[in-house]
Amino acid sequence: MHKLPQEEVVQQLVNLLQSELTHSRPVRIPYIGTFRIVHHTSDIREEKDGSLFITPPQDELDFHPEIELSPED
Amino acid sequence: MTNDPFTHRLAELLNAEPKEVLAALERLALRIRSELEQDGIAVVEGLGTFRATDGGVTLDPEPRLSRYFNRPYESLKPVVVQTPAGDTSYQKTDIVPSHETGQAEPGAEEEEGAEAERAEETEPAPVNDVTGEKEPEVPEEPETPEEETVEPEDAAPAGPVIPAEAETVPEEEEAALDEEVPDTGEPVVQPPEAAHTVSSNGPPPVEEETEPAAAAGEPEELDEFPPPTQKREVPDEAEHRRRPVWIPLLFFLLIGGVIAVYVLTRPIGGPTVVERPAPEQPAPADEPRPADVDPDAPAPVDEPAETPAAPEEPFDPLRGNAIHVDRGGYTWIYASLPDMAAAEEVAQDFRRQGFRSGVIVERTDARTFYRVGVGQFQTQEEATAALNQMPPLPANTPGNPWLRRINQ
Numbered sequence: 001m002h003k004l005p006q007e008e009v010v011q012q013l014v015n016l017l018q019s020e021l022t023h024s025r026p027v028r029i030p031y032i033g034t035f036r037i038v039h040h041t042s043d044i045r046e047e048k049d050g051s052l053f054i055t056p057p058q059d060e061l062d063f064h065p066e067i068e069l070s071p072e073d
Numbered sequence: 074m075t076n077d078p079f080t081h082r083l084a085e086l087l088n089a090e091p092k093e094v095l096a097a098l099e100r101l102a103l104r105i106r107s108e109l110e111q112d113g114i115a116v117v118e119g120l121g122t123f124r125a126t127d128g129g130v131t132l133d134p135e136p137r138l139s140r141y142f143n144r145p146y147e148s149l150k151p152v153v154v155q156t157p158a159g160d161t162s163y164q165k166t167d168i169v170p171s172h173e174t175g176q177a178e179p180g181a182e183e184e185e186g187a188e189a190e191r192a193e194e195t196e197p198a199p200v201n202d203v204t205g206e207k208e209p210e211v212p213e214e215p216e217t218p219e220e221e222t223v224e225p226e227d228a229a230p231a232g233p234v235i236p237a238e239a240e241t242v243p244e245e246e247e248a249a250l251d252e253e254v255p256d257t258g259e260p261v262v263q264p265p266e267a268a269h270t271v272s273s274n275g276p277p278p279v280e281e282e283t284e285p286a287a288a289a290g291e292p293e294e295l296d297e298f299p300p301p302t303q304k305r306e307v308p309d310e311a312e313h314r315r316r317p318v319w320i321p322l323l324f325f326l327l328i329g330g331v332i333a334v335y336v337l338t339r340p341i342g343g344p345t346v347v348e349r350p351a352p353e354q355p356a357p358a359d360e361p362r363p364a365d366v367d368p369d370a371p372a373p374v375d376e377p378a379e380t381p382a383a384p385e386e387p388f389d390p391l392r393g394n395a396i397h398v399d400r401g402g403y404t405w406i407y408a409s410l411p412d413m414a415a416a417e418e419v420a421q422d423f424r425r426q427g428f429r430s431g432v433i434v435e436r437t438d439a440r441t442f443y444r445v446g447v448g449q450f451q452t453q454e455e456a457t458a459a460l461n462q463m464p465p466l467p468a469n470t471p472g473n474p475w476l477r478r479i480n481q
Binding site for chain 1: 077079080082083086087089093094095096097098099100101102104105106109110117118119120123125129130131132134138139141142143144145146149150151152153154155409457460473474475476
């Protein structure tokens with residue numbers, strides 16, 4: 001079993017991640033974590049001065065890690 | 074774990090065994106963890122930056138990756154809609170002193186700043202459009218830049234109730250005119266005053282009637298005005314009380330204007346009617362009966378009745394048929410779809426409900442999106458004011474509508 005170059009693994013990992021997440025499916029990468037797309041809706045907020053602040057909708061990459069850090073001594 | 078579908082697909086892409094891929098992923102995870110424990114941060118090129126936080130591990134995706142997943146909305150940016158409340162009061166209070174002194178510079182700098190802030194709101198000038206349609210007489214004036222500036226003033230106040238508003242704009246413009254055209258002399262200075270007095274007080278004094286003659290009459294209409302001796306020469310007392318500083322200046326300008334009109338009208342010497350556009354306008358509207366005009370005597374009466382009907386069609390920003398891209402303005406985006414047919418179907422559904430709706434095509438770097446807009450408003454304020462009249466979102470559409478400029 002030969003050792004795969006890490007750069008190549010990461011590159012293909014990102015390509016596959018993009019492909020899978022485009023279909024709105026969460027993707028779990030073993031040992032690392034789960035990725036999914038979260039949609040934030042647009043929002044209309046009234047500021048203190050009476051003006052309206054309208055934020056656009058947005059699709060954001062969300063990550064839930066499987067990597068666990070050892071507790072600090 | 075080798076049965077994991079992602080691992081299998083990654084193995085296919087890498088031409089490797091799933092076990093090898095799993096081992097590579099485990100090594101990657103170990104590397105990330107060790108860097109996080111040592112430095113609190115681990116950068117994986119192409120993926121992003123992992124950070125150690127109190128709550129565990131977070132990931133800041135690379136901007137390129139974030140943009141990729143946010144493609145449908147990547148061109149959208151936050152919008153701040155200012156309240157239009159303070160606009161009118163500001164104009165009323167500040168501009169009178171600058172007019173009296175005849176210098177707009179000291180106060181005008183602040184006013185210009187405020188105007189610049191209001192520029193986005195006023196630039197689309199929905200009021201001008203509307204008034205322009207309602208008042209066909211105004212377009213005769215645009216001969217000089219001064220007269221062009223006078224037009225919106227006459228249209229905007231639409232009544233003698235608020236004289237301050239009518240006064241404010243000409244003052245600013247006068248200041249600008251003084252800078253632009255310093256040596257035009259008396260007749261050039263008069264027109265703005267004449268315009269503002271006409272707009273503020275309907276009937277008053279002689280200046281109104283004589284000055285516009287000087288203003289508009291330089292090239293063409295000089296012969297059209299009657300001799301100044303027939304005009305009323307009683308000045309408006311109300312104006313004297315309000316602005317006593319104006320008395321000598323008004324008299325001076327009045328005399329100059331009368332002389333200018335008198336001198337200019339003399340050589341040409343043909344008193345004619347100023348405007349008779351009414352009988353000329355119906356000409357294009359003769360479509361229904363081009364041949365029957367001669368025998369019917371009342372025909373000219375019918376024609377002017379037809380002409381005003383066409384241009385006065387009001388534009389309802391919310392109710393109507395399609396969105397006219399040429400008209401510009403703002404619309405509420407209700408859906409953003411990658412398929413034109415699907416977007417048009419949604420727009421048609423809104424139109425069936427009576428709402429003005431259309432599809433706005435937007436091309437990003439990678440793809441084309443078809444955004445379904447509802448309503449067509451001249452300003453952001455008008456759009457937000459209509460929010461409570463907007464239709465509900467379709468059942469399968471999350472979130473709120475999004476305000477967007479139609480011509481971006």
